[in-house]
Amino acid sequence: MDGYLYWQNEISQARTEARAFCNRFPWLTTLERQDLESHYTDFRVEVARATTRQVAQRCVDLRKEYEARYLQLRLHFFALALTALVVAATGLGILLVCN
Numbered sequence: 001m002d003g004y005l006y007w008q009n010e011i012s013q014a015r016t017e018a019r020a021f022c023n024r025f026p027w028l029t030t031l032e033r034q035d036l037e038s039h040y041t042d043f044r045v046e047v048a049r050a051t052t053r054q055v056a057q058r059c060v061d062l063r064k065e066y067e068a069r070y071l072q073l074r075l076h077f078f079a080l081a082l083t084a085l086v087v088a089a090t091g092l093g094i095l096l097v098c099n
Contacts, residue, residue: 010044010045010048011041011045013044014040014041014044014048015037015041017040017044018036018037018038018040018041018044019037021037021040022036022037022040
């Protein structure tokens with residue numbers, strides 16, 4: 001639903017911008033104005049589509065980077081915990097042997 005509403009908003013904004021752009025040229029005929037508005041709207045929507053794809057791809061890339069980093073941190077923490085456990089067990093073993 002969000003994607004649909006997003007695109008409806010993009011198209012609406014593109015049309016509004018196209019009308020505002022064409023208003024700068026009062027000498028255009030109705031047909032020329034309609035043609036220019038249509039081309040402007042199509043161009044603007046294509047730019048929005050390309051931008052959205054780039055953002056979506058960046059989100060995928062960031063997710064992969066964060067997942068890799070999170071895995072690295074978990075492994076690092078696990079290694080530290082295991083080292084602490086070995087040191088504690090060794091220390092306890094030494095204490096038991098000495099007593």
